[in-house]
Amino acid sequence: MVGIVSYGTYIPRYRIKVDEIARIWGENAEVIKNGLGVEQKSVPGSDEDTATIAVEAGREALKRAKIDPKKIGAVFVGSESHPYAVKPTGTIVAEALGVGNDYFCADLEFACKAGTTAMQICYAMVRAGIIEYGIAIGADTSQSRPGDPLEYTAGAGGACFIIGRDCIAEIEGTYSFASDTPDFWRREGQPYPSHGGRFTGQPAYFRHIVGATQGLLEKLGLKPSDFTYAVFHQPNGKFPMRVAKMLGFTKEQVKQGLVVPYIGNTYSGSSMIGLASVLDVAKPGDRILLTSFGSGAGSDAFSFVVTDKIEDFERNPTVFEKIKSCEYVDYGMYVKLRRKIRFG
Template sequence: MVGIVGYGAHVPSYRIKVEEIAKVWGDDPVALSRGLVVNEKSVPSADEDTVTIAVTAARYALARAGIDPKKIGAVYVGSESHPYAVKPSATIVAEAVGASPELTAADLEFACKAGTAGIQMSMGLVDSGMMEYALAIGADTSQGAPGDALEYTASAGGAAYIIGKENTIADINATYSYTTDTPDFYRREGQDYPSHGGRFTGEPAYFKHVLSAAKGLFEKTGTSAEDYDHACFHQPNGKFYLRAGKILGFNSDQLKYGLLTPNIGNTYSGAVPLGLSNILDHAEPGDEIFVVSYGSGAGSDGFTITVTDEITEKRDLAPKTQEIIDNKKYVDYAVYAKYKGKIKM
């Protein structure tokens, strides 16, 4: 059985509240918070980017896994905000965590689901026997144009997963993907900010893919929502997350630990990996987890996961997701704009 041997999360400590952004653009903060189910979001500082987030998360994953990093045979970093257009993030991460140069490494991009794509790739490589361990990371410092709706949600954060066969803390039982060419969100080379299809990003983009992947996974495994203790979906905002869960038959107790967007915003490639890390922080041995990611363009990856007895011994070996989120400091719009490069010299 292939599964998660170690996991780690990281979210920048700076936050900006929805009302602070709304004050600049003259929007109604109460209506925005209720409509998006987002209260505040994380902000990367001047020296934080996708790579620094990925390295920190990977080090926490290694601390929980308790393995020699030189046994890692692959490193994948999924993101749509790699700091270099031509220069891999994965090589920096691999060397920073002490992995052997005798490995394969690559950057992945599929909007917000590049991290889960990395997990699937890692599963295949480990299950085939090509390598003992593989490291998959989803991390982003996402962009939103000044005054655009995305500015209220686009944030920063990520999580890392070491995939292996021995001493797993959670076994991955099945995976299923659903993908079409649906251009709901895109950013061309050289553009600072992405374009999006407004309400089109809900239907037929997000909901079609998330629900199709979830129903396909239910059919593949012969299960339904009531068979799971926890569920996590991609969360561009809290509203989409909760609606998808309700349509599929999940209740609020099953959904609560996976939903982080209200307090950190949409971390894009880090969204589902972070939601899953928080679930693992709270899950008990034997708990069943249902996970579906989403990436614009568009596609979803689904997983069913069973927590093992190892979780009780390993999860306290690194900072927990909520502890990281709770370590925060608020900034105003001017500081936020400076750190996000919105002020052009």
């Protein structure tokens, strides 16, 4: 039985409200909030980046599981905002967590699904007996051009999952669906990404989420009603609810894992933080669906079955407790923290 042994999350405490961003650009905040299903987003501090976020999430996961870091055999960090173009984030994280020198390590990048890809790799390595425990992290400080629609949702945060055999949630199965769909991209040296507007919806997000989820359900012989919870990638608050309805899932199944209205789209951390929020309240026997999405494009789908070990697992502070612990900033401070003022 291989699955999630422990998990941890980190969400920066700064927030900026959609109303404040709309005020600067002279737009109707209510129209934007209703259209996106987002009220506010998280903002990283001046000394926070993907590496620091990953470290904090990893420390929480290790502390909760009471695992000796030296037993970690692999560290994979998925992100599209690694702090270095040439230098791994993974080794920084492993060193900070106290992992020894005998471990597999790599940085992964597949837009917003790089973290779930890390989970699949760790799952395969544990099942194969290559490692005892593996760390899979999805973390981002997502970028957005000033005035671009992305600015209303691009947040920051991350989640860490330790994969092993003595698990609180067994991985019942996983399935991936991918294609060359250029809906979102950022070339080397460019500070902000470009996107295909409405093209990012049907041919990208919806096609791949549906493809991966249906593939997993067929593979396992399951149906939506077999799941207690469902978590989908959250670029905004509308897409996950719409795709859930398309697939036959209810609002109640999706509600607990829907964190984007309060912290924005944390990219590689998005669906993983949603999963962590579900695990915060899950009970033995609950079945959880997770389907990520990464532009370019692809989706990873998982089915988890919660085990009895969840009852003795330390789950505080919860994701929603962290969401509530925040400090709001105005647009000027936001621009400063995100280093959007460029000289020369």
